[in-house]
Structure formats: C-alpha cells, structure tokens
Amino acid sequence: QVQLVESGGGLVQAGGSLRLSCAASGSIFSISVMGWFRQAPGKQRELVAIISSGGRANYADSVKGRFSISRDNAKNTMYLQMNSLNPEDTAVYYCKLYSSPSNYWGQGTQVTVSS
Secondary structure (H helix, E strand, O other), rough: OOHHHHHEEEEEEOOOOEEEEEEEOOHHHHHHHEEEEEEEEOOOOEEEEEEEOOOOEEEOOOOOOOOOEEEEEOOOOOEEEEEEOOOOOOOOEEEEOOOOOOEEOOOOOOEEOOO
C-alpha cells in the first residue's frame, strides 16, 4: 500500500516562491513515475509536471521556466519548487504516483497567491 502526503503549501504574494514536498510510503517510489497536478476552483485537475524514476522531467507550458520538479529516491520524496508565482497558480496541488493497476494520490495542499 502506498500513501502520499503533500506539504509546503500556503499563502504567498505574487512573485514569491514556495516549495512543495510529497512524501511517499511503500517500496515502489524509486521505480515509479511521479507527477504534480493542481485543481483550481471550478476547473478540472491539470498536470503541472511529471518526473520519471530516473529524473527526466516534463512541464505544462504554463509553468515552464518557473517551476522545477525533482525527487530524492533515498528519501522517498518528490518536490516542486515554484518561483515567480502569480494568482493564476492558486489551486490545490496534488502529487500522484503512477502504478498499475491503481494510481495513488495525495490529499492535496492549498497554494494561494495574492496579487
């Protein structure tokens, strides 16, 4: 069984930075693709960034150059460094572990960016 716990969200002014963490339990973290998603009020959940087990990353166009995804397999933890935040980044941020037959999600952490 895998459990994911996000942390690091909060309230920040536009232009500021936050670092989110996703801590995973279980033994499959190091071999799993991981992702960060977000869901703003009234909108569908969207992919923010994804990282392979070996560290290859891809980003949504809206966050390229501002966000950086990383992972520490020794600590079973994934990170999302968010810089130059703007109010459009306000959302609940979720981490996801890709697995078969079931994916796993964290409970989410709120990020609010004030203008």
